[in-house]
Amino acid sequence: MKAYNQxxxxxxxxxxxxxxxxxxxxxxxxxxxxxINAFPVSFYRPNIFVKAGLFLFTALAxxxxxxFISIFFIEILDNxxxxxxxxxxxxxxLLFGVFLEFFIKQRKLFHSGVDxxxxxxxxxxxxxxxxxxxxxxxxxxxxxxxFCLPFLFLTIIRYxxxxxxxxxxxxxxxxxxxxxVEFPLGKxxxxxxxxxxxxxxxxxxxxxxxxxxxxxxNNVLTLFETASLVLFYLGGNxxxxxxxxxxxxxxxxxxxxxxxxxxxxxxxxxxxxLVYIYxxxxxxxxxxLVTGLLAVVFSIITYRFYFSNIPKEIAxxxxxxxxxxxxxxxxxxxxxxxxxxxxxxxDSSKLSNxxxxxxxxxxxxxxxxxxxEFGGGDFGGGGAGDKY
Amino acid sequence: MSKExxxxxxxxxxxxxxxxxxxxxxxxxxxxxxxxxxxxTILYAGISLLSSGLGILIYLNIDQISHQAIVAAISALTIAxxxxxxxxxxxxxxxxxxxxxxxxxxxLLLGCLTFITLEGYLQFQYKFFGDQYDIATIIPAILFAxxxxxxxxxxxxxxxxxxxxxxxxxxxxxxxxxxxGQFSSRNIAITAILxxxxxxxxxxxxxxxxxxxxxxFTYLTLxxxxxxxxxxxxxxxxxxxxxxFIFISGMSYGFIWYARKNLSxxxxxxxxxxxxxxxxxxxxxxxxxxIGLILTYFYFIASSLCVIIFxxxxxxxxxxxxxxxx
Numbered sequence: 001m002k003a004y005n006q007x008x009x010x011x012x013x014x015x016x017x018x019x020x021x022x023x024x025x026x027x028x029x030x031x032x033x034x035x036i037n038a039f040p041v042s043f044y045r046p047n048i049f050v051k052a053g054l055f056l057f058t059a060l061a062x063x064x065x066x067x068f069i070s071i072f073f074i075e076i077l078d079n080x081x082x083x084x085x086x087x088x089x090x091x092x093x094l095l096f097g098v099f100l101e102f103f104i105k106q107r108k109l110f111h112s113g114v115d116x117x118x119x120x121x122x123x124x125x126x127x128x129x130x131x132x133x134x135x136x137x138x139x140x141x142x143x144x145x146x147f148c149l150p151f152l153f154l155t156i157i158r159y160x161x162x163x164x165x166x167x168x169x170x171x172x173x174x175x176x177x178x179x180x181v182e183f184p185l186g187k188x189x190x191x192x193x194x195x196x197x198x199x200x201x202x203x204x205x206x207x208x209x210x211x212x213x214x215x216x217x218n219n220v221l222t223l224f225e226t227a228s229l230v231l232f233y234l235g236g237n238x239x240x241x242x243x244x245x246x247x248x249x250x251x252x253x254x255x256x257x258x259x260x261x262x263x264x265x266x267x268x269x270x271x272x273x274l275v276y277i278y279x280x281x282x283x284x285x286x287x288x289l290v291t292g293l294l295a296v297v298f299s300i301i302t303y304r305f306y307f308s309n310i311p312k313e314i315a316x317x318x319x320x321x322x323x324x325x326x327x328x329x330x331x332x333x334x335x336x337x338x339x340x341x342x343x344x345x346x347d348s349s350k351l352s353n354x355x356x357x358x359x360x361x362x363x364x365x366x367x368x369x370x371x372x373e374f375g376g377g378d379f380g381g382g383g384a385g386d387k388y
Numbered sequence: 389m390s391k392e393x394x395x396x397x398x399x400x401x402x403x404x405x406x407x408x409x410x411x412x413x414x415x416x417x418x419x420x421x422x423x424x425x426x427x428x429t430i431l432y433a434g435i436s437l438l439s440s441g442l443g444i445l446i447y448l449n450i451d452q453i454s455h456q457a458i459v460a461a462i463s464a465l466t467i468a469x470x471x472x473x474x475x476x477x478x479x480x481x482x483x484x485x486x487x488x489x490x491x492x493x494x495x496l497l498l499g500c501l502t503f504i505t506l507e508g509y510l511q512f513q514y515k516f517f518g519d520q521y522d523i524a525t526i527i528p529a530i531l532f533a534x535x536x537x538x539x540x541x542x543x544x545x546x547x548x549x550x551x552x553x554x555x556x557x558x559x560x561x562x563x564x565x566x567x568x569g570q571f572s573s574r575n576i577a578i579t580a581i582l583x584x585x586x587x588x589x590x591x592x593x594x595x596x597x598x599x600x601x602x603x604x605f606t607y608l609t610l611x612x613x614x615x616x617x618x619x620x621x622x623x624x625x626x627x628x629x630x631x632x633f634i635f636i637s638g639m640s641y642g643f644i645w646y647a648r649k650n651l652s653x654x655x656x657x658x659x660x661x662x663x664x665x666x667x668x669x670x671x672x673x674x675x676x677x678x679i680g681l682i683l684t685y686f687y688f689i690a691s692s693l694c695v696i697i698f699x700x701x702x703x704x705x706x707x708x709x710x711x712x713x714x
Binding site (some may be wrong): 024034035046049052054058060064065107131138210281313314315318319323334340 | 441
């Protein structure tokens with residue numbers, strides 16, 4: 001049922017744990033080498049840049065291959081109904097699928113760019129075939145998506161691939177929301193449906209995450225975990241609920257109408273980010289912590305959207321100063337480590353090279369000849385792009 | 389398999405002894421949770437918000453605040469930042485500073501940003517440099533380059549490079565490179581090529597001479613993309629296509645060779661992609677258009693397959709063992 005050797009996928013995970021121990025100085029170099037050998041992985045897993053190149057050129061080859069074959073069919077299918085096109089689409093899907101399986105078996109590829117590209121090609125051709133068949137029937141959108149969902153789900157079961165996982169997740173929630181707004185009551189309780197369902201999904205994932213049989217799906221589960229956290233917060237965020245409510249009821253006023261249960265959503269917007277951050281620090285869970293930090297930002301935006309009359313520049317200045325002060329304070333306070341939290345970098349990251357390129361992008365806008373004029377709000381700002 | 393089971397397996401295979409296993413177990417429990425990157429990001433974002441907030445504030449209140457006061461305030465901030473750096477910094481070394489002080493790095497960055505603001509303000513208000521825009525752009529470039537080397541800061545180095553580029557009339561921040569029309573005149577494309585090659589040369593030199601070896605990544609990425617981009621632009625638009633084709637092939641080969649030597653896959657990818665675009669364009673330029681759709685498809689399928697095989701076999705071609713870098 002699984003395309004990749006399950007034991008080896010698990011071994012990848014074990015090797016990461018072992019390398020983490022080694023980087024903390026708990027294992028010697030010799031022990032590292034031996035430990036890695038105890039959990040062998042024979043997959044071909046290229047570096048991220050090689051992966052990008054492989055993906056790009058596989059996609060190019062697939063598209064040209066499909067175009068090449070279509071030359072012979074285009075005249076036959078020219079006037080045929082769309083239903084016959086699905087045969088061509090499924091033929092492509094079969095072709096790509098055979099290549100996909102062949103490469104995985106023969107070259108032991110594992111999420112290497114080639115198999116990702118072929119998987120997307122297979123899946124999109126297959127689903128396009130379904131759409132060609134059912135498009136005459138004029139199903140509502142949720143039903144059409146419902147036809148795709150089982151196939152997407154089976155794809156995850158077999159390949160455990162990230163982007164497919166993401167699309168499946170989006171597809172699932174699109175069905176839930178579209179179905180819900182079909183009914184008058186559903187429109188009112190939609191936020192609660194989202195909160196309860198995503199909360200449930202999160203708790204379920206947390207429960208099964210450490211099971212041995214589930215290690216194969218580690219990457220997809222992490223994605224679902226993060227997405228559920230984000231959705232749980234957005235489901236109860238006052239801005240999203242109020243504007244979303246106006247949108248699904250087709251109300252287009254300058255100021256969207258107040259929603260029912262408003263106090264609940266005020267509290268939810270204010271406290272959930274803090275709860276995330278607290279739990280993230282307490283459980284040493286980076287997903288929770290980072291989601292919480294981003295949620296704080298969005299909560300502040302929500303507040304400013306309805307209530308704030310502080311002008312933008314003052315808000316920016318105050319927020320910037322507070323962030324600098326907070327960061328400096330915490331950095332000093334936690335330098336030696338407190339409550340199991342430290343401000344010191346525990347892993348020397350390869351990312352530092354990219355930090356410099358990021359600085360070039362965000363800050364690296366030295367005065368230019370035409371830009372010497374002192375104008376506009378973008379001046380000296382971060383992310384100002386090429387406007388001044 | 390849980391961590392516990394991994395440890396058991398390692399003990400039964402006699403890779404580690406039981407005592408070490410219990411030590412690891414202990415350390416796993418006590419190991420602190422690092423929020424270093426989160427704090428760093430907050431600091432970055434804070435600096436960027438503060439500087440845009442202040443920028444707008446000054447702009448809006450320009451009538452009420454006296455210009456001297458503004459200049460004095462910004463200068464004071466700039467000087468304070470640089471003074472902090474000079475007080476706290478570690479002694480200069482030609483090698484990478486493996487233990488950088490977070491606040492020295494950031495006050496250096498903030499100082500450089502306010503320096504640009506100050507310069508812009510002086511020019512706007514007092515025509516400080518008159519019509520000599522050249523001087524206004526070359527000053528930060530030189531200053532930042534010096535500061536980058538002195539304080540060992542890759543971010544400021546890339547700011548210096550972009551400042552030099554804007555002195556030459558180029559925009560080379562990573563995303564600007566993609567914007568079209570930037571090489572719209574022939575001269576500026578040639579300038580871009582020469583500047584890009586100079587940066588590449590600087591990168592190679594810093595590595596050869598072991599002088600700030602870790603700067604070479606910044607030099608090579610910025611310079612490589614600039615030179616490749618400008619060369620491709622020239623290949624598409626200029627007359628001497630063969631010349632530029634040869635240049636691109638040469639650079640492509642150079643980047644792949646460098647990638648092979650340093651096991652650096654980013655440069656491998658750059659060499660392959662830019663080389664492929666250059667080769668494909670030249671081929672279709674010289675081959676008559678009558679070859680038809682089928683052969684065109686054939687070329688793309690066959691060439692992509694060749695590249696895929698090249699990339700799949702890259703470990704054997706590059707002779708990579710275990711060690712990997714970016």
